Amino acid sequence: MPTLRSVMSQVLRLPVDAIDDDASMRTLPQWDSLKHMDLIVSLEEAYGLTLDGDEIAAMTSYGAIAAVLRRKGVTP
Structure with a gap:
């Protein structure tokens, strides 16, 4: 199972070490609203889960x- 950092790295097209514990939509210009939805889809596929609107937001x-x-039983 891929790590959260590796999924984020692939979607945002950043090196894994650029995804630190403080990474956010505010600190990473690559992470815009379109990339956010790409990230959500990638997370759902990678971990076999479904995220609701509140979780996504x-x-x-x-x-x-x-x-x-x-909370969904996945180790990031």
């Missing part, structure tokens, strides 16, 4: 995404 940082994944 809340997932604006590495930490927030990791928290949602943990």
